[in-house]
Amino acid sequence: MYKRTVSLGIVSLLLLSGCNNQEVIVEAENTLITEEDLYNQLLNNYRPQVEQALRDLTLLHILEQNYDVSSEELQLELENAKEALGSQYEEYLNEYQINEEQFKEQLALQVLQRKAAISTLEATEKDLQDFYTTWTPAINARHILVSDKETAKKVLDELQSGTAFKDLAETYSIDSLTASNGGNLGTISYLERDAFSAEILQAMDELQVNEISQPIESPYGFHIVEITEKEEKKPLDEIKDEITYTYLTSTLTSEQIQQAVLKEIEEASISYKSEAFEDLFLPYFEADNPSQ
Known part of the structure; x- marks a missing residue:
């Protein structure tokens, strides 16, 4: 990269x-x-x-x-x-x-x-309008990845009991890139969504800020995801330059x-x-x- x-x-x-x-x-x-x-x-x-x-x-x-x-x-x-x-x-x-x-x-x-x-x-108006319908604003998220469903349920129980997400990520997560950072995935822009499975993306789109998911299975194991920040989707006219740049970059x-x-x-x-x-x-x- x-x-x-x-x-x-x-x-x-x-x-x-x-x-x-x-x-x-x-x-x-x-x-x-x-x-x-x-x-x-x-x-x-x-x-x-x-x-x-x-x-x-x-x-x-x-x-x-x-x-x-x-x-x-x-x-x-x-x-x-x-x-x-x-x-x-x-x-x-x-x-x-x-x-x-x-x-x-x-x-x-x-x-x-x-x-x-x-x-x-160049991008036509139709290109931008079609792209905008599928485009989603950036979000901030963190996750805990474990190898089996039983451990995922245990982690979820501890979260619901009040244990800090950061501490559980450092203890249980097998994602070596994020575990030491409390499971932080950082800011996930539209162009970075391809790095995640469809199941994870669906959960991210449906979760509200500070809401924690149920265990989500992916090819890597079981994830527990929390959304820490989610931008509002503004009208196309207000963010046309951003949409144009993102669309052209994506192509x-x-x-x-x-x-x-x-x-x-x-x-x-x-x-x-x-x-x-x-x-x-x-x-x-x-x-x-x-x-x-």
């Missing part, structure tokens, strides 16, 4: 060192090591990762000229990513040697690519994103200051024309 990257610290060091810098940075046993030596060593050892990181950075700057990502949008993307990764979030950052700000850059690039593709699409394909990104690259003014990176975006165009 999230793009894997080499440490941006390594990339920064490589780019700062430069390919023709003879400044000595280390002397060992009468041997001089220059910044150029470091540059070549890093490039030889990490070239695929460096090129991908440099492509991402360049593309980020290209797309930022034409599209915006608000701090609110980016924060929501980050929250959704954290919820998806759960307890593995910190492990993800550590494994790829990035901090949260660098991770947010990855998310920003994904949003910008999506917006570039959406800008090439978006990876091919459309790829074509939009290629168009942005072709129209951008890119100057390569190092021969080592003259073919930086060649893989994008080769992927678009595999027969060539």
Whole structure:
């Protein structure tokens, strides 16, 4: 789901060192090591990762000229990513040697690519009206997942006796991504509903805020669900921009994103200051024309 990257610290060091810098940075046993030596060593050892990181950075700057990502949008993307990764979030950052700000850059690039593709699409009034009839506002929910119905009934009894949902989730839930967070599923937008079974979605739609479901069977076991927040469905005219964006996003394909990104690259003014990176975006165009 999230793009894997080499440490941006390594990339920064490589780019700062430069390919023709003879400044000595280390002397060992009468041997001089220059910044150029470091540059070549890093490039030889990490070239695929460096090129991908440099492509991402360049593309980020290209797309930022034409599209915006608000701090609110980016924060929501980050929250959704954290919820998806759960307890593995910190492990993800550590494994790829990035901090949260660098991770947010990855998310920003994904949003910008999506917006570039959406800008090439259109929706008719009928498209929007038909989509609106099936669209549901975002909800916030939490759940406890157990392996059998007997345990689910036991958990439900304890909830009805006043035991905190959070405590029971931490004790009983076998969902490793949410158990340590009190079973919190976070904000579930329309576009994220596909991650849940039809049985869970039906319960979420029918439950009122602070209402707890009966045990719900799914391919993963038995769930007890509570809705903690549910937005009201506003008239289409009041949320037309949101519906349009959500509709176009829901119909978006990876091919459309790829074509939009290629168009942005072709129209951008890119100057390569190092021969080592003259073919930086060649893989994008080769992927678009595999027969060539």
